[in-house]
Amino acid sequence: MQDNFSYWEQSTFFSGYDVVIIGSGIVGLSAALHLKSNQPKLKIGILESGFLPSGASTKNAGFACFGSVSELLDELTTTSESEVMQVVEMRWKGLCKLRETLGDQALDYQQLGGYEIFKRGDSLLSDACIEQIPYLNQLLKDVIRKPDIYAVSNEKIAGFGLANVDSMILNRYEAQIDTGKMMSALLQKVKSLGISVYNNCKLIQLIKNHPEFILKTSQGDYRSKKVIMATNAFIGDFYPELRVVPGRGQVLVTEPIPGLKISGTFHYDQGYYYFRNIHDRILLGGGRNLDFKAEETTDYGTTERVQSALEELLYETIIPQQRPRIEYRWSGVMAFGEQLKPIIRQLEPGVFCAVRCNGMGVAMGSLSGEQVADLLISEL
């Protein structure tokens, strides 16, 4: 196919790039936006292997969150206070950046609050979490700059129609967005700045050919002076030494439910399950912890085991009086690793990466993109 590209095609579409970004998820697009806004003369291209962005950024749950009580306490058992706070700050600043870049309307940003639920039998965990609320409120005050972030909110359990739930902790500043609208608005913004996005274009090999790189792809050879790898869970195809571990997340969405009482974003089982309202439906995901090994994959697909667990939670706890049909099921792939912090660095001369948002890329993705762009700019 490459053989039949004209001189015009080769010189205009495939060559002369200052920067080529691999991956058009939230991180790749945010990096492109920041680069172009700061260095308008750069010729930037984005290569995306999917027909749509197809890792996590269009597959996620749209929680604009920065940490539930049990998740943060769990992290604090293995990671220092200051490191956990750095990550919370990245999530919070990333969300502020996303809202500033696109605006709340384009995101359909709704601050309905987030709730961590504890079922009957979880009292050991819920007691420990409730006891630590004053400590976490104090710790996060300097980062989020809001008082009383977390509070016990048991009085709302009945109003949401939840069954078998004994206690609930509210995060007042958690919100939800429409993921599809976010990615569509980001793509439009990137394209409006003159950045080219090539879909169905998978990077196969990266060859150093001083003073530039040849990027062998499924469509042909691109040439660029610098490269940003924003491929998240797929980074192991090129840099296995980063030891990024993929984690598949499965999701379902119900048909519209008349009189739906759920409103907000909800976390259960230390964040391994999550659900929210969307257009009178329930979106519910999680269950990766049922079989970590099986879900440690970049292959898409749903499994009977995880989907049954999701349905059980749906019908027994979330909407016990109703049995709506499940209209959508899908999976996306996140990137995890030994540390909570994302990997944002130069990998080799001219090649940079921003990967591993540890399942919180809606929150921190805009900032990760900005940071890798700044790193590259400092090398121009």
Ligand SMILES: Cc1cc2nc3c(=O)[nH]c(=O)nc-3n(C[C@H](O)[C@H](O)[C@H](O)COP(=O)(O)OP(=O)(O)OC[C@H]3O[C@@H](n4cnc5c(N)ncnc54)[C@H](O)[C@@H]3O)c2cc1C
């Ligand atoms: C089910 C699910 C629910 C989630 N819920 C939330 C949530 O509620 N809140 C939150 O903050 N985060 C959530 N996340 C995490 C969040 O979506 C991710 O952290 C974030 O989208 C990562 O963005 P990214 O740009 O780094 O990666 P991705 O969006 O995965 O983008 C990487 C892109 O690189 C492309 N690519 C890979 N290899 C190549 C190649 N060789 N050539 C060209 N292109 C390539 C992929 O197709 C992909 O589009 C969720 C994730 C999942 C899967």
